[in-house]
Amino acid sequence: MNSNKEIGTIGVLTSGGDAPGMNAAIRAVVRTALSKGLKVKGIMHGYAGLLNEEFIDMGMRSVSEIIQRGGTVLYTARCLEFKEMAGVIKAHEICEKNGIDGLVVIGGDGSFRGAQDLSNVGTPCIGIPGTIDNDIACSEYTIGYDTAMNTVVEMVDKLRDTANSHSRCSVVEVMGRRAGHIALNTGIACGAAVILVPEQDFDPERDLLARIRYAQECGKHHFIVMVAEGVGKAEEIAQIIRDNTGIDTRKTVLGHVQRGGSPTLRDRVVATQMGYHAVELLTQNIGNRVVAMKNGEIVDYEINEALSMKKGIETKLLEIAHCISI
Ligand SMILES: Nc1ncnc2c1ncn2[C@@H]1O[C@H](COP(=O)(O)OP(=O)(O)O)[C@@H](O)[C@H]1O
Ligand SMILES: O=P(O)(O)OC[C@H]1O[C@](O)(COP(=O)(O)O)[C@@H](O)[C@@H]1O
Ligand SMILES: [Mg+2]
Numbered sequence: 040m041n042s043n044k045e046i047g048t049i050g051v052l053t054s055g056g057d058a059p060g061m062n063a064a065i066r067a068v069v070r071t072a073l074s075k076g077l078k079v080k081g082i083m084h085g086y087a088g089l090l091n092e093e094f095i096d097m098g099m100r101s102v103s104e105i106i107q108r109g110g111t112v113l114y115t116a117r118c119l120e121f122k123e124m125a126g127v128i129k130a131h132e133i134c135e136k137n138g139i140d141g142l143v144v145i146g147g148d149g150s151f152r153g154a155q156d157l158s159n160v161g162t163p164c165i166g167i168p169g170t171i172d173n174d175i176a177c178s179e180y181t182i183g184y185d186t187a188m189n190t191v192v193e194m195v196d197k198l199r200d201t202a203n204s205h206s207r208c209s210v211v212e213v214m215g216r217r218a219g220h221i222a223l224n225t226g227i228a229c230g231a232a233v234i235l236v237p238e239q240d241f242d243p244e245r246d247l248l249a250r251i252r253y254a255q256e257c258g259k260h261h262f263i264v265m266v267a268e269g270v271g272k273a274e275e276i277a278q279i280i281r282d283n284t285g286i287d288t289r290k291t292v293l294g295h296v297q298r299g300g301s302p303t304l305r306d307r308v309v310a311t312q313m314g315y316h317a318v319e320l321l322t323q324n325i326g327n328r329v330v331a332m333k334n335g336e337i338v339d340y341e342i343n344e345a346l347s348m349k350k351g352i353e354t355k356l357l358e359i360a361h362c363i364s365i
Contacts, residue, residue, distance in 0.1 A: 046163075046321050048078040050094070050139040053111040054085035054118075054146035054153065057298055058169045058183025060306030061111040061145050066102035067314025068143050068167075073099055075322050080139060084114045085146070086121035086153055089130050094137060106307055109186070109300045117149075127156040134162045141321040143314075145169040147181070148346065151329055155342040163326020165317040166342060169310075171298055174218040176348035177340045178331035182313065184220070185305040187297045191225040194293055199229070199263060208251070208262040208280055208288040212273035214297050219267040219352050221297070226265035227360050233262070234360050235276070237269030238352040243279050251284055254365045262286070312337045 051068045053061050065081070072079045081101065083093040095101070105112050120126040134142065134157075141163045144154040147170035154164035168175040171187035191213055202209040211231075215221045219236025226234030232254045233247055241247075251262055266276050273290035280288045302310070313330045316337045320328055329345040331338050340348075 044140060044324070046077065046140040046324060048080060048138050049141045049143060049318070049321055050080045050082050050089070050134065051097075051113070051143045052082035052085050052089060052145070053113050053115045053169065054144055054150035055115065056147065056170060057111050057115050058171050058181070059109040059186035059298070059300055059302035060182035060310040061169045062105040062108050063302060063307045063310035064145050064167055064169060064182055064314040065111070065113060066106055067311040068318055069097045069102045070099060071315045071318040075318065077318070077322065080137065081113050085116040085118055085150070086126075086130065087116040087118040088114070089133060090118070090120055090126060092133055092137065107301050109302060115146075121153050124156070127153070128160055130157055131160045131162045141165070141326055143167060143317045143321070145182070147172065148175055151175075151342060151346060155327070155346065158327040158342060163321065164342070165320050165326065166329040166345070167313045167317050168329070168331065171221065172215050172218050173220040174216060174350070175329070175331070175345070176350035177329055177345035178333070180309055180332040182306055182310045183298070183302070185303045186300060187214070188221055188225050188228070189303055190297050190300055191221065191293060192228050194296065195225065195229040195263060198291055199261075202261040202263060205287065206260040208264060208277075208286045210264045210266060210273045210277040210280070210288060210290040212266045212268055212290065212292045214293070215267045215269060217269045219269060222265050222267035223352060223356055223360065226364075227356065229263055229265065230364070231263040231265040232259065232364050233264040234357075234364065235264070235266045235270045236352055236357070237267055239357070241270055247276065247279060248283050250364070251280065251286070257365045259365060
Protein backbone atom coordinates (compact mmCIF):
# COMPACT_ATOMS: atom_id res chain seq x y z
CA MET A 40 0.00 0.00 0.00
CA ASN A 41 1.44 3.37 -0.99
CA SER A 42 0.00 6.32 0.86
CA ASN A 43 -0.04 9.75 -0.79
CA LYS A 44 0.72 11.58 2.41
CA GLU A 45 4.40 12.31 3.02
CA ILE A 46 5.71 10.88 6.27
CA GLY A 47 7.09 13.51 8.65
CA THR A 48 6.75 11.86 12.05
CA ILE A 49 6.78 8.17 12.86
CA GLY A 50 5.84 6.28 15.99
CA VAL A 51 7.60 3.19 17.28
CA LEU A 52 6.26 0.64 19.77
CA THR A 53 6.98 -2.84 21.05
CA SER A 54 4.10 -5.26 21.57
CA GLY A 55 3.43 -8.81 22.80
CA GLY A 56 6.14 -10.78 24.58
CA ASP A 57 9.41 -8.93 25.03
CA ALA A 58 12.41 -10.34 23.17
CA PRO A 59 16.14 -9.65 23.51
CA GLY A 60 17.14 -7.35 20.66
CA MET A 61 13.96 -5.26 20.72
CA ASN A 62 16.04 -2.38 22.10
CA ALA A 63 18.54 -2.70 19.27
CA ALA A 64 15.62 -2.49 16.84
CA ILE A 65 14.19 0.61 18.58
CA ARG A 66 17.63 2.22 18.44
CA ALA A 67 17.98 1.50 14.73
CA VAL A 68 14.48 2.83 13.98
CA VAL A 69 15.05 6.04 15.93
CA ARG A 70 18.52 6.80 14.60
CA THR A 71 17.65 5.92 10.98
CA ALA A 72 14.52 8.07 11.08
CA LEU A 73 16.30 11.05 12.65
CA SER A 74 19.16 10.82 10.18
CA LYS A 75 16.63 10.90 7.34
CA GLY A 76 15.00 14.05 8.74
CA LEU A 77 11.95 12.44 10.33
CA LYS A 78 10.71 13.01 13.87
CA VAL A 79 10.12 10.01 16.12
CA LYS A 80 7.65 9.44 18.94
CA GLY A 81 8.30 6.48 21.21
CA ILE A 82 5.03 4.87 22.27
CA MET A 83 5.13 3.21 25.69
CA HIS A 84 3.40 -0.10 26.58
CA GLY A 85 2.53 -1.19 23.04
CA TYR A 86 -0.98 -0.68 21.70
CA ALA A 87 -2.23 0.03 25.24
CA GLY A 88 0.08 3.05 25.41
CA LEU A 89 -1.03 4.17 21.96
CA LEU A 90 -4.64 4.20 23.15
CA ASN A 91 -3.58 6.09 26.31
CA GLU A 92 -1.38 8.52 24.34
CA GLU A 93 1.77 7.59 26.25
CA PHE A 94 4.24 9.25 23.90
CA ILE A 95 7.81 10.46 24.31
CA ASP A 96 9.82 12.44 21.78
CA MET A 97 12.91 10.49 20.81
CA GLY A 98 16.29 12.07 20.04
CA MET A 99 19.61 10.52 19.01
CA ARG A 100 20.61 10.20 22.69
CA SER A 101 17.25 8.70 23.79
CA VAL A 102 18.51 5.35 22.54
CA SER A 103 22.04 5.49 23.95
CA GLU A 104 23.23 2.56 26.05
CA ILE A 105 20.37 0.26 25.07
CA ILE A 106 21.81 -1.95 22.31
CA GLN A 107 23.16 -4.39 24.90
CA ARG A 108 20.06 -4.47 27.09
CA GLY A 109 17.36 -7.16 27.13
CA GLY A 110 13.66 -6.36 27.47
CA THR A 111 12.32 -3.19 25.88
CA VAL A 112 12.87 0.37 27.09
CA LEU A 113 9.48 1.27 25.58
CA TYR A 114 7.83 -1.46 27.69
CA THR A 115 5.33 -3.84 26.14
CA ALA A 116 1.82 -5.12 26.72
CA ARG A 117 -0.88 -7.45 25.49
CA CYS A 118 -3.86 -5.16 24.87
CA LEU A 119 -7.36 -6.62 24.56
CA GLU A 120 -8.98 -3.30 23.58
CA PHE A 121 -6.88 -3.19 20.42
CA LYS A 122 -8.34 -6.51 19.26
CA GLU A 123 -11.69 -4.72 18.78
CA MET A 124 -12.32 -2.52 15.73
CA ALA A 125 -13.37 0.39 17.98
CA GLY A 126 -9.92 0.29 19.58
CA VAL A 127 -8.17 0.28 16.21
CA ILE A 128 -10.21 3.27 14.95
CA LYS A 129 -9.50 5.14 18.18
CA ALA A 130 -5.78 4.43 17.71
CA HIS A 131 -5.90 5.80 14.16
CA GLU A 132 -7.62 8.98 15.37
CA ILE A 133 -4.97 9.38 18.07
CA CYS A 134 -2.22 9.00 15.47
CA GLU A 135 -3.85 11.68 13.30
CA LYS A 136 -4.31 14.02 16.26
CA ASN A 137 -0.64 13.65 17.28
CA GLY A 138 0.74 13.94 13.76
CA ILE A 139 1.98 10.32 13.65
CA ASP A 140 2.07 9.54 9.93
CA GLY A 141 3.42 6.00 10.15
CA LEU A 142 4.11 3.38 12.80
CA VAL A 143 6.81 0.77 13.32
CA VAL A 144 5.47 -2.18 15.32
CA ILE A 145 8.08 -4.50 16.82
CA GLY A 146 6.36 -7.69 17.92
CA GLY A 147 5.00 -11.06 16.92
CA ASP A 148 2.14 -12.39 14.81
CA GLY A 149 -0.54 -11.01 17.13
CA SER A 150 0.99 -7.54 16.94
CA PHE A 151 1.06 -7.77 13.15
CA ARG A 152 -2.68 -8.54 13.06
CA GLY A 153 -3.14 -5.30 14.97
CA ALA A 154 -0.80 -3.50 12.55
CA GLN A 155 -2.80 -4.88 9.63
CA ASP A 156 -6.04 -3.53 11.11
CA LEU A 157 -4.47 -0.13 11.79
CA SER A 158 -3.01 0.06 8.27
CA ASN A 159 -6.45 -0.76 6.85
CA VAL A 160 -8.02 2.22 8.61
CA GLY A 161 -5.35 4.62 7.36
CA THR A 162 -2.22 4.61 9.56
CA PRO A 163 0.59 2.98 7.56
CA CYS A 164 2.37 0.37 9.68
CA ILE A 165 5.55 -1.62 9.25
CA GLY A 166 6.01 -4.78 11.33
CA ILE A 167 9.39 -5.97 12.58
CA PRO A 168 9.44 -9.59 13.83
CA GLY A 169 10.39 -9.50 17.52
CA THR A 170 9.64 -12.75 19.33
CA ILE A 171 11.76 -15.51 20.80
CA ASP A 172 9.48 -18.12 19.18
CA ASN A 173 10.66 -17.67 15.56
CA ASP A 174 7.03 -18.31 14.60
CA ILE A 175 6.59 -15.55 12.00
CA ALA A 176 5.90 -17.52 8.85
CA CYS A 177 7.24 -15.01 6.32
CA SER A 178 10.63 -14.72 8.01
CA GLU A 179 13.30 -17.32 8.57
CA TYR A 180 14.42 -15.35 11.63
CA THR A 181 12.85 -13.31 14.42
CA ILE A 182 14.64 -10.97 16.82
CA GLY A 183 15.28 -12.67 20.16
CA TYR A 184 15.36 -16.24 18.90
CA ASP A 185 19.14 -16.64 19.03
CA THR A 186 19.50 -15.17 22.52
CA ALA A 187 16.65 -17.29 23.88
CA MET A 188 18.16 -20.46 22.47
CA ASN A 189 21.59 -19.66 23.86
CA THR A 190 19.98 -19.14 27.27
CA VAL A 191 18.30 -22.55 27.00
CA VAL A 192 21.60 -24.20 26.09
CA GLU A 193 23.35 -22.59 29.05
CA MET A 194 20.61 -23.73 31.44
CA VAL A 195 20.34 -27.27 30.09
CA ASP A 196 24.13 -27.75 30.24
CA LYS A 197 23.78 -27.13 33.98
CA LEU A 198 20.82 -29.51 34.29
CA ARG A 199 22.80 -32.18 32.48
CA ASP A 200 25.44 -32.21 35.23
CA THR A 201 22.82 -33.21 37.79
CA ALA A 202 21.00 -35.62 35.49
CA ASN A 203 24.34 -37.31 34.81
CA SER A 204 25.50 -37.39 38.42
CA HIS A 205 22.23 -38.96 39.60
CA SER A 206 21.57 -41.12 36.51
CA ARG A 207 18.28 -39.32 36.10
CA CYS A 208 16.07 -38.19 33.29
CA SER A 209 15.60 -34.43 33.02
CA VAL A 210 12.49 -33.27 31.16
CA VAL A 211 12.91 -29.66 30.07
CA GLU A 212 9.95 -27.58 28.86
CA VAL A 213 10.88 -24.69 26.60
CA MET A 214 8.76 -21.89 25.15
CA GLY A 215 7.64 -21.47 21.56
CA ARG A 216 3.86 -21.22 21.85
CA ARG A 217 2.55 -23.47 19.03
CA ALA A 218 5.99 -23.77 17.37
CA GLY A 219 8.84 -26.18 18.08
CA HIS A 220 11.79 -24.22 16.66
CA ILE A 221 13.37 -23.49 20.05
CA ALA A 222 12.92 -27.10 21.21
CA LEU A 223 14.32 -28.64 18.05
CA ASN A 224 17.44 -26.51 17.81
CA THR A 225 18.25 -26.49 21.51
CA GLY A 226 17.46 -30.21 21.73
CA ILE A 227 20.14 -30.87 19.15
CA ALA A 228 22.58 -28.43 20.76
CA CYS A 229 22.08 -29.99 24.20
CA GLY A 230 22.31 -33.60 23.04
CA ALA A 231 18.75 -34.43 24.08
CA ALA A 232 17.80 -38.10 23.80
CA VAL A 233 14.25 -37.08 22.90
CA ILE A 234 12.90 -33.90 21.28
CA LEU A 235 9.14 -33.33 21.19
CA VAL A 236 7.71 -30.62 18.94
CA PRO A 237 4.06 -29.75 18.26
CA GLU A 238 4.54 -29.95 14.50
CA GLN A 239 4.73 -33.77 14.86
CA ASP A 240 2.08 -36.13 16.25
CA PHE A 241 3.07 -37.38 19.67
CA ASP A 242 2.80 -41.09 20.37
CA PRO A 243 4.24 -41.70 23.88
CA GLU A 244 5.35 -45.26 23.16
CA ARG A 245 6.93 -44.55 19.77
CA ASP A 246 8.31 -41.04 20.32
CA LEU A 247 9.33 -41.15 23.96
CA LEU A 248 9.55 -44.53 25.67
CA ALA A 249 11.01 -46.53 22.79
CA ARG A 250 13.70 -43.87 22.33
CA ILE A 251 14.62 -43.89 26.00
CA ARG A 252 14.77 -47.69 26.07
CA TYR A 253 16.95 -47.71 22.98
CA ALA A 254 19.29 -45.15 24.56
CA GLN A 255 19.46 -47.35 27.68
CA GLU A 256 20.37 -50.35 25.51
CA CYS A 257 23.15 -48.23 24.01
CA GLY A 258 24.55 -47.76 27.54
CA LYS A 259 23.08 -44.37 28.39
CA HIS A 260 22.14 -43.83 32.03
CA HIS A 261 20.97 -40.20 31.99
CA PHE A 262 18.64 -38.48 29.59
CA ILE A 263 17.56 -35.04 28.51
CA VAL A 264 14.03 -34.84 27.08
CA MET A 265 13.34 -31.50 25.39
CA VAL A 266 9.63 -30.65 25.21
CA ALA A 267 8.17 -27.68 23.37
CA GLU A 268 5.37 -26.08 25.42
CA GLY A 269 3.03 -26.66 22.45
CA VAL A 270 3.27 -30.43 23.02
CA GLY A 271 2.19 -30.44 26.64
CA LYS A 272 3.33 -30.02 30.20
CA ALA A 273 6.76 -31.25 31.25
CA GLU A 274 5.28 -32.83 34.38
CA GLU A 275 2.92 -35.00 32.31
CA ILE A 276 5.80 -36.20 30.13
CA ALA A 277 7.90 -36.86 33.24
CA GLN A 278 5.09 -38.94 34.76
CA ILE A 279 4.81 -41.08 31.63
CA ILE A 280 8.55 -41.79 31.87
CA ARG A 281 8.40 -42.63 35.60
CA ASP A 282 5.37 -44.89 35.22
CA ASN A 283 6.76 -46.85 32.30
CA THR A 284 10.52 -47.03 32.87
CA GLY A 285 11.11 -46.54 36.57
CA ILE A 286 13.79 -43.95 35.73
CA ASP A 287 14.12 -41.22 38.36
CA THR A 288 12.71 -38.30 36.36
CA ARG A 289 12.55 -34.58 37.17
CA LYS A 290 11.02 -31.77 35.23
CA THR A 291 12.20 -28.20 34.70
CA VAL A 292 10.06 -25.49 33.14
CA LEU A 293 12.54 -22.86 31.97
CA GLY A 294 9.86 -20.18 31.64
CA HIS A 295 10.54 -16.48 31.32
CA VAL A 296 14.28 -16.79 31.86
CA GLN A 297 14.23 -17.52 28.11
CA ARG A 298 12.93 -14.05 27.32
CA GLY A 299 15.53 -12.05 29.21
CA GLY A 300 19.17 -11.17 29.04
CA SER A 301 21.57 -9.28 26.88
CA PRO A 302 20.99 -9.96 23.16
CA THR A 303 23.54 -11.99 21.23
CA LEU A 304 25.52 -10.52 18.35
CA ARG A 305 23.08 -12.07 15.88
CA ASP A 306 20.04 -10.50 17.50
CA ARG A 307 21.69 -7.08 17.68
CA VAL A 308 22.75 -7.15 14.04
CA VAL A 309 19.46 -8.47 12.64
CA ALA A 310 17.50 -6.01 14.79
CA THR A 311 19.60 -3.16 13.44
CA GLN A 312 19.16 -4.29 9.83
CA MET A 313 15.41 -4.71 10.25
CA GLY A 314 14.97 -1.39 12.05
CA TYR A 315 16.81 0.40 9.26
CA HIS A 316 14.76 -1.36 6.59
CA ALA A 317 11.45 -0.51 8.27
CA VAL A 318 12.23 3.21 8.23
CA GLU A 319 13.46 3.08 4.65
CA LEU A 320 10.03 1.72 3.66
CA LEU A 321 8.17 4.47 5.52
CA THR A 322 10.37 7.19 3.99
CA GLN A 323 9.29 5.87 0.60
CA ASN A 324 5.66 6.20 1.76
CA ILE A 325 5.31 2.44 1.80
CA GLY A 326 3.19 0.99 4.63
CA ASN A 327 1.33 -2.19 5.44
CA ARG A 328 4.46 -4.35 5.21
CA VAL A 329 6.31 -6.82 7.43
CA VAL A 330 10.10 -6.84 7.39
CA ALA A 331 11.50 -10.35 7.09
CA MET A 332 14.62 -12.38 6.45
CA LYS A 333 14.81 -14.58 3.37
CA ASN A 334 17.99 -16.50 2.50
CA GLY A 335 19.83 -14.24 4.93
CA GLU A 336 18.69 -11.04 3.17
CA ILE A 337 16.32 -8.45 4.62
CA VAL A 338 13.12 -8.27 2.55
CA ASP A 339 9.50 -7.23 3.16
CA TYR A 340 6.03 -8.60 2.49
CA GLU A 341 2.57 -7.12 2.42
CA ILE A 342 1.03 -7.81 5.86
CA ASN A 343 -1.94 -9.83 4.51
CA GLU A 344 0.41 -12.02 2.53
CA ALA A 345 2.82 -12.33 5.48
CA LEU A 346 0.02 -13.42 7.81
CA SER A 347 -1.35 -15.96 5.36
CA MET A 348 1.99 -17.73 4.98
CA LYS A 349 2.76 -21.01 6.76
CA LYS A 350 6.03 -22.11 8.27
CA GLY A 351 6.88 -25.69 9.13
CA ILE A 352 9.59 -27.16 11.27
CA GLU A 353 12.99 -27.85 9.68
CA THR A 354 12.32 -31.50 8.80
CA LYS A 355 15.95 -32.21 7.95
CA LEU A 356 17.00 -31.11 11.45
CA LEU A 357 14.34 -33.37 12.95
CA GLU A 358 15.64 -36.26 10.84
CA ILE A 359 19.21 -35.57 12.03
CA ALA A 360 18.02 -35.40 15.63
CA HIS A 361 16.28 -38.77 15.31
CA CYS A 362 19.39 -40.28 13.79
CA ILE A 363 21.95 -39.12 16.34
CA SER A 364 19.94 -38.76 19.56
CA ILE A 365 20.45 -41.73 21.80
N1 LIG B 1 -6.30 -10.56 15.84
C1 LIG B 1 -5.85 -9.39 16.32
N2 LIG B 1 -6.35 -8.22 15.87
C2 LIG B 1 -5.90 -7.05 16.35
N3 LIG B 1 -4.93 -6.94 17.28
C3 LIG B 1 -4.40 -8.06 17.77
C4 LIG B 1 -4.81 -9.35 17.32
N4 LIG B 1 -4.10 -10.29 17.97
C5 LIG B 1 -3.28 -9.61 18.79
N5 LIG B 1 -3.45 -8.28 18.67
C6 LIG B 1 -2.76 -7.24 19.44
O1 LIG B 1 -1.37 -7.51 19.51
C7 LIG B 1 -1.00 -7.69 20.86
C8 LIG B 1 0.14 -8.67 20.97
O2 LIG B 1 -0.27 -9.94 20.46
P1 LIG B 1 0.27 -11.29 21.11
O3 LIG B 1 -0.28 -12.40 20.29
O4 LIG B 1 0.01 -11.29 22.57
O5 LIG B 1 1.86 -11.19 21.00
P2 LIG B 1 2.85 -11.25 19.73
O6 LIG B 1 2.64 -10.04 18.94
O7 LIG B 1 4.19 -11.28 20.38
O8 LIG B 1 2.52 -12.50 18.98
C9 LIG B 1 -2.29 -8.12 21.54
O9 LIG B 1 -2.26 -7.88 22.92
C10 LIG B 1 -3.30 -7.23 20.85
O10 LIG B 1 -3.25 -5.93 21.35
O1 LIG C 1 4.67 -13.96 29.02
P1 LIG C 1 3.36 -14.66 28.89
O2 LIG C 1 2.24 -13.72 28.73
O3 LIG C 1 3.20 -15.67 29.96
O4 LIG C 1 3.36 -15.48 27.52
C1 LIG C 1 4.11 -16.61 27.30
C2 LIG C 1 4.27 -16.76 25.81
O5 LIG C 1 5.07 -15.69 25.32
C3 LIG C 1 6.18 -16.20 24.61
O6 LIG C 1 7.29 -16.25 25.49
C4 LIG C 1 6.52 -15.28 23.47
O7 LIG C 1 5.40 -15.19 22.61
P2 LIG C 1 5.05 -13.88 21.81
O8 LIG C 1 6.33 -13.36 21.25
O9 LIG C 1 4.06 -14.31 20.78
O10 LIG C 1 4.46 -12.90 22.75
C5 LIG C 1 5.76 -17.61 24.20
O11 LIG C 1 6.87 -18.45 23.96
C6 LIG C 1 4.97 -18.03 25.40
O12 LIG C 1 4.01 -19.02 25.05
MG1 LIG D 1 3.31 -14.53 18.93
